[in-house]
Amino acid sequence: MIVGVGVDLVDVARFERSLERTPRLIERLFAPGERGLPVRSLAARFAAKEALIKAVGHSTEFRWHDMEVVSDAERNPGFALTGGVAAALAELGADRVHLSMTHDGGHAVAFVVAERDAG
Template sequence: MILGIGTDLANIDRIARVLERHGDRFRNRVFTDIEQAKAERRLDTPGTYAKRWAAKEACSKALGTGLRMGIAWKDMAVSNLPTGQPVMHLTGWAAERLAAMTPPGHAAVVHVTLTDDHPWAQAFVVIEARPLHIPET
């Protein structure tokens, strides 16, 4: 069952200007060390940050809160599997919210996909509740 869906569209040039203006202050407030390391290794550093910004916004919408109610930017983080597939990790209040919205007898799975086509970066997040036990027929 679907618990939440969120999407966000971020302007890569806007994120580049914020990075130029606020540098480490912005990076350290919004992105985890893993996210920063990934972005700084990429040729399109602003695009990588913009996709992760969009993922955090989309995740907060899928959680039904937006960026309020105690969710911190770093409570939602994107990393990548060895295949390149993005994976969303929730900690802190975001993880608490996810647990509260997950029905008993289910496990929550957060799906995320990212894309960009300059000057836009986009993310979709779908939160799914999967039954822990599948009934026998």
């Protein structure tokens, strides 16, 4: 059963300008394992985090590092969730979070579905 859906779109050039104006944003928004990626990949990860917030329905007690975007052995994206984010998902009863990301034509998009077993 789906308990939350979120989508977000990021303009990569605008995101890059924000990072140039405020270099510490990278440390604030991204866990150490996410840093050092190309700007388009960082923009997609930022979109993923924003989409997750929308899927949950709030961001109370969320921290950016509590929703690290990781890849599995087949390079499929997902989240390593901790802290307030994990607690909010547990409160929703969500036991799975699906993530899809892409970047093309100067934009990055992410789509998140949170679901729980129907039983």
